[in-house]
Amino acid sequence: MSGGATRTTALAVGPAGAERAGRSLAREVPVALSFDGTTHAVMLASPGDLEDFALGFSLSExxxxxxxxxxxxxxxDHPEGIELRIWLAVGLGARLLERRRAMAGPVGCGLCGIDSLKEATRPLPTLPPGGVxxxxxxxxxxxxxxxxxxxxHAETRAMHAAGFWxxxxxLVFAREDVGRHNALDKLLGALARAGRDASGGAIVMTSRVSIELxxxxxxxxxxxxxxxxxPTDRAAAAAxxxxxxLIARARGAxxxxxxxxxxIALTEVPHDA
Structure with missing residues (x-):
């Protein structure tokens, strides 16, 4: 399976009436990620940059x-979708068994099938101050x-994107997917494959910000x-x-x-109300 879009026709209705028109639809397929022969997650994703997806998912999870x-x-390739078989270095399987999840669900959900609610609020490291x-x-x-x-997205109007700037x-890298979490995982995989450190720039997203992002x-x-x-309130608190x-509602200036x-170096220093 390959290609990020398929062609179809739709009845386009407008002020001048209705007519048949060609349209591009974003593809979404089930993508199973298996580790050492055992399926760990099934995500609905776009069938592109999947090696980046496999690596980024493995790192971000x-x-x-x-x-x-x-x-x-x-x-x-399977008739039902795509399987990504990921083989880990010796000794890493035990860590995975502790975090087993089965995430079959819609692209809008980043915590589907979670085994423990604790995973939704997993502790995060504290980033060093300063930097870029x-x-x-x-x-x-x-x-x-x-x-x-x-x-x-220009072709289908149905894709999210994540970039590193x-x-x-x-813009150094950009990756697209029907799911915002998948797009970010693909970006992180691309950065890792290129040996790039994300600490030197900013991640840019086309979506709202939920806690898993x-x-x-x-x-x-x-x-x-x-x-x-x-962002959601939980995402802002975690950030x-x-x-x-965390910068949001970035549109225009x-x-x-x-x-x-x-x-962020602001041109005008805000005054407290």
Whole structure:
């Protein structure tokens, strides 16, 4: 299975009447991730950049801590979907057994089938203060760059994207998927495969920010997370506790800084009301 979109026809209705029109639909297929021969999760995802997805998922879920702990990744097509067979280095299977989950569910859910509610509030490391610093105008530049790097969304209007942006390089990587969590995992996998450290830039998202996106960003050591939509209260609280700069509602020249604003150089210092 390959290709991120399929063609269909729809009855397009407008002021001039109704007519048949060609449309592109985003593909979503079941993707099973198995580790050492045992299925760990089944996600509905876009069938592209799946090796990045397998690596990013393994890292962001804490199954491995470095790309070298994965010996190989195999892609197997089935009539029902795609299986990603991930083979771990010797000794890592015991860690996985402690965190077994079966996550068959819709793309909008990042904690489906969870075995323990404790996983939803897993402790996060605290990011070191300082590090990368963005100018106020960098926020709009990052969002604009990500919008231009979404060919599947331009075709289907049904995709999320995650990007990695630095002040010196601009948009370094971008990955698309029908699920926002999947897009971020693909991005983190691409960074890891390239040997890039997320601490040197910002993660940019096209979606709202839920707690699992904050968790994945912090575990990747990214100091800044930028999104076009709002965060949940739990996501903002987690970002505050972990030292993550969380920027939301980034549209045009405007944006909200919810946590740790010291990493953003504002042109005007806000005054307390």
């Amino acid at each position: 804490g199954i491995v801590t470095a790309p070298g702990q994965i010996e190989r990744i195999e892609w197997v 610093r963005l100018a106020e105008g960098d926020i709009a530049r990052a969002i604009t760059a990500l919008a231009l790097a979404q060919p599947l 630095t002040p010196g390089e601009g 904050v968790q994945k960003a912090v575990l990747a050591r990214a100091p800044i997370l930028i999104a076009v939509s709002a 505050e506790a972990a030292g993550l700069t 405007g944006f909200d800084i919810h946590t740790h604003p010291d990493r």
